[in-house]
Amino acid sequence: MKARVNEGCISCGACVAVCPEVFRFDDDGIAEAYADVAPECESTAKDARDGCPVSVIDIEE
Template identity: 80%
Template sequence: MKARVNDGCISCGACVAACPEVFRFNDDGVAEAYTDVASEDEEAAVEARDNCPVAVIDIEE
C-alpha cells in the first residue's frame, strides 16, 4: 500500500503519532509519508488517515 499526504496539512501530528512507521514531519514541518505501508502497519496507517482533522491523507492499494 502507498500513503500520501496532500496539500493542506496543518502539522497537527495525528498521523505521526498513530503511525510513525509511515509518517514523519519533513524539513518544512509538514507531515509526509516517507515509506510504503507494510502489511503489519496497515491498521495504524488507516487510523492515521481516519483521524486526520483536515482529511489530507490518501491510502492506495
C-alpha cells in the first residue's frame, strides 16, 4: 500500500504521531509519506488518514 499527503496539509502532526512508520515532517515542516504502508502498519496508517483534520491523506491499495 502507498500513502500520500496531498496539498493542504496544515502541519498539525496527527499523522506523524499516529503512524511514524509511514509519516514524517519534511524540511518545510509539512507532513509527508516517506515509506510504503507495511501490512503491520495498515491499521495505524488508516487511522492517521481518518484522523487528518483537513482530509489530505490518501491510501492506495
